[in-house]
Amino acid sequence: ETGVTQTPRHLVMGMTNKKSLKCEQHLGHNAMYWYKQSAKKPLELMFVYSLEERVENNSVPSRFSPECPNSSHLFLHLHTLQPEDSALYLCASSQELPDWETLNYEQYFGPGTRLTVT
């Protein structure tokens, strides 16, 4: 499936590096999300954007900085990460943010970026 793409698929970075993860959705959706998936832990919601506006920051450390320049693109800027930040970072999108009118919680996920911090 190519609805939601993420680049790079794999990234190895040192703790002093600065890198960015990119997500692009080709579905015409208005909401985009960043998730973190660590080994043996549930998926953790990090950020939520709706129409390029951030609507949720789930207590994420400032070394993770999201950017949503338009409704099709989402970035996650990384700097001075720690080894415990090594994980699979997943991007997702949905038509709209779920609410009582849409009643639709379906999100479309990308394949993820496997990040290793050394």
Added chain:
Amino acid sequence: LAKTTQPISMDSYEGQEVNITCSHNNIATNDYITWYQQFPSQGPRFIIQGYKTKVTNEVASLFIPADRKSSTLSLPRVSLSDTAVYYCLVGEVTSGTYKYIFGTGTRLKVLA
């Protein structure tokens, strides 16, 4: 926040019906229940969602009792390709705050 609890793993054989139960004792009035499937090295894929009673689509059924403190995903006649991790998710929309609580997932292994 409603926390979800699922069995860590399950084994089944091809052709059998598989039922995976998720517990969410603190589910709120506004919460919907959603299930996702995840294969290795892929992002999760939506399976089904529901609020109460029973929902059925072309791949699964979702049973939710009246108290909504649990839900059961039912996969009819599984095949080897259904081997994956299945996540129960309880969505909360409260005063504009969006929190999606994924469970730890159930690793389903379908045997020939």
